[in-house]
Amino acid sequence: MSPAPSATGPVQGRGPQPVEGHGAGNPGQPSSTLTWSSRRLLDAILRVREVGIVAVLVVFVAVATSVQPRFIDPQNIKFVFSNAIIYALLALGETVVVLSRNVDLSVGSVLGLSAYLSSDLFSQVHHIPIVAVFLAGLAIGLACGAVNGAVVAVARVPSLVVTLATLYIYRAIDVLIVGGGMVVASTLPGAFLSIPTSSLGPIPYLAIAVAGTVAVGAYVLASFRPGRELYAIGSNPDAARLAGIPMGKRIFWSFVVSGGIAGLAGVLWAATYGTIDSTAGLNYELTVVAAVVVGGVNIFGGSGTVVGAALGALLLATINQALYVLGISSFWDPAIDGALIVLAISLDHWITLRLTRALRKGAVQHAT
């Protein structure tokens, strides 16, 4: 009974609603199950989200390679991966948040804060082990995420507003700490700087590690209660509350995870670029959200996978690199990214629409 609608909570507001399948059209039709063949078809459609991205990816690689064979040079592939790694990681964390019908706009600022503070440790603490630096970055990210999560979960304020605010606040803290200074590569140990560059053939070890992390994330979200509950919260917050899901707790921890991942990504950013000032990760947030959306995650929660989101990040990186290799001016990058995002959302919407229709039709046919 709060007077301010802004306090109606992160997920129960009367914001734009996703297209609901049931209740809209023809509620009274007696129905039953689908036939197995039509179900298999639906499964295929469902999987299309990931398959579709992979298909687009393959097309881009094929076209780019046929025009410019040097596109599949190991060096080039390595380049694509190292570009994609940080975005893929951030997309993983962002997905965890987006699934529950929230959004974390502060990831770029958290990355920046963590990148500077953690890499600065090398000059502050002599002979600090690299692991400790990673842990420091993680801790910074977790702390930032915990603040986001606590405000969203306890104050029940829309996460868009909260993380928009902390986007500025974390960045400002970063600016105030860094001042006019910066961390330069010469103060960083070689072993640290070689983390992103060492690779197994054309594939950086780091890419493998990130892929592993994404796989673990996908497994956790698919097979453990907290993961399923995030999907449930995003799919229907009211039903989630009735099912007794501890919504505040789940949402809190989803922000902590996103923050922690952004913290780790910050350390990797530092290792990748070597020079860290207060602009590290500036404006990353919307690109990350774009990768998540391109990856087939519903911006209003409930559906999508971290694998899709990571593939979305990889796709964006591949396209940018393909344009570069094809000699298309890099000034075309954002326009093509933008068009792609619009296309991806339209496609995703079209699939959902078709799916709903197919499900309803299948049900009706079976009943008659």
Place this chain on the structure above:
Amino acid sequence: MQPEAALPAVGATPRPPATLTQSPREPRPTSLSGKFRWALHWESALVVALVLTVALGAATSAEFLTVSNIFSNVCLLYGELAIMALPTTLIILSGEIDLSIASTLALSSSLVGYLSSNHWPMPLVIIVALAAGIACGLLNGLLVTRLNLPSLAVTIGTMTLYEGISEIILGPAIITSFPAAYTAIGVKAFPATGGLLSYSAVLFIVLAVVFGVVLHATPFGRSVVAIGWNKQAAQFAGIRVKRVKTALYMLSGLMGALAGILYTFRLSTAEADNGTTLILPVIAVVLLGGVSIFGGKGTILGVVLAVLVYCSLQSALLLTNFNSNALEIVTGALLLLSVLIPNAGEIAARARRFAGGHGTSAPSAKGGRPPASAQ
């Protein structure tokens, strides 16, 4: 149509005395009247915040209340942001969002630079830029209303797209030569304002009045509010929801383009990414103005006050030795406070429960609906 006598019996009924008609079973719940008092309070709170900021600014620096400071550090710096806040207010009120407005600014700026460097006459350049803005808005509107896509996702896409088109138009070039008559609009004070107000500020004041009237006193504005609260009911009342929303996006595009022209003339510079970082501050100012992110609730007055608080606070901090790159902490802090303060009591109560480890799933009635209708 039907004659007045369509309802003979009811027409004859005398009007009941308004104060005695409330049935005892359905008293007006306090939460709702509280809601409206809160709305009033929010604008008063912004006035108080504004007075405090100005007092603070005046106390820390003698320069703060000078004409030159107000002109160059308030009016000039924030004119475009303020103008973009107006259409953004309407769009958020209608329950949607437009993240692409600052990219439209960039696109418009690039067009102005590109066309004028190709020796197009400036009036034509301006018309083309404004038309391009409207086209950008139209695309957003069509994607949102005809394809039924979520505006948050659509405009994240078109934000990148429009900035991308801007990059294609201008590439790495930076255009800096513009006719002096036009750059004067960007840097000179509006006549008869004593050197206080920039052209952009005067334009903002005029537009704010127009937007205020449109929102609060026209069928169009009422439609926007109705759509924001309940899109379906608006549709059932014959409001053309899609048309209204498309119009709002076109308006947003137009205002973005206008801001782009002003931006270009102010800096005498056209660059591909001009003003693109303004998008989040614009949204922040609108929310700070008490506009609900869920639509329906909010006033132009609130947003105007929020713009003033925002500029004066930043300007006051600029005059101290505050790191200018960290100024956006003001945006963040104000935004956070704006959502926390109105619910402080409730939050404290919930925080205790949350810390206690239970009660996070405690049910709560939605949006202050009266219990009498819980049936």
Place this chain on the structure above:
Amino acid sequence: MTGFGTMQPVLSLEEVSKSFGAVRALEDASLELYRGEAHALVGENGAGKSTLVKVLAGVYRPDEGRLLVEGREEVFATPASARDAGIAVIYQEPTLFPDLSVAENVFMGRQPLRSGRRVDKAAMRRRVEDVLGPLGVKLDPDRVARGLSIADQQIVEIAKALTLDARVIVMDEPTAALSAYEVERLFGVVETLRNRGAAVLFISHRLEEVFGICQRVTVMRDGRRVLSQPLAGLSSDDLVRAMVGRELEGRSSHQGAEGGKTVLSVERLTREGVFTDISFEVRSGEIVALAGLVGAGRSEVVRAVFGIDRYDAGRVLVAGKALRKGSPSIAMAAGVGLVPEDRRLQGLVMELSIASNVGLASLGRLARFRLLRRAVEQRFAGEWSARLRLKYGRLSDPVSTLSGGNQQKVVLAKWLSREPRLLIVDEPTRGIDIATKAEVHRLLVELARSGVAVLVVSSETPEVLRVADRVLVMREGRLVAELGHEEATEHAIVAAATGQREVAA
């Protein structure tokens, strides 16, 4: 059926009270439920049934009184704790997770686990199949919930209750949105549940259903229990008397009007999979009712006529001119008004004031020089509120502060103020009190007498009989009968709506 007195109730409420602000929704309400019984809970809207259900569900905490499960006092802090105590609530329109599978919907929050605390998907699927099998329901556990019919959504909720081994299953108006076939299936399920020893609390407005499946009944009025006893020996008149506290008025003497010129003619209107080949006319001065079961496609037809929904074939003519499809504003310009089915979602903007809501469909006419003036709006709304005898505090109050009946009057005022030549009213009295109901009925009759063509969609046969000059009956998307004033009897309407030649009385 009288042996319950000696048993211990599986669930009982003792003198429970619950207030919202100054409104006492429940006052010393009591209820006992026994194993193996289907117990009806009836009462008018506003009698406190829903509040009582929410207390049982753990959504509301009572201010006073005790709740006992198997004789032990329990306090439900959350819906989850009610669930854990073995109480399952099936709402009229279940809230499912559209993106998740049927099995996940059933087990959300309490999935069976295997080693390493992983969710055991195979066990989930198996247990759902085990539960659904005996009910004779075919529903693929792996199917996503998106697109399920309301009846199947309820089945998912029932499966949830069964996997919980719920002792008490509360069904809150479960049949309101079901077809006849689905209602029968549900009754079968209720029997199965009873045989398993569960207590079923069955809330329904349809007394014939109550007599059909329940053994005992509790009647509530004004937040209190007024009666609680075995149904055997009670008549539906007894129940109605207990519900309203007085006798019900019978069929009105309202005579079938002749009808003037044709105002609306619908020609072979078809929307694939929803309704087929619908043709009918409504003349000025007559009230035509569109009767049938919920889900027969009636609301969909009138929504298509008004332009909210599209249609695939056919024409809609108003006063001889074809309407462009899909445009409410064009229908309105032609003099059509629609009072929609769902007041809160479609009829009103709950947060806006009474005055704004009354004027919402007349914004263009209220504006002078394109400006809306508050005084004009208030005068306009005040006039129509007075005509409809609206009970309100101030016209600037949010419409959500009004009772259901008065909210419906605001919707009516919104449309009457446009002086339509055709008024379509979808479920004119759903969820409003009996006194206002009679007022609304009288209003519709007066409206028709003044020359307006009125088309009423109603699921309540007594209402249809009371107001209609002609009755059209729809079944499964088709128009199956047209009955004149004399032919229209409860019997004939029900027979046509359910597709039976003869209906046992």
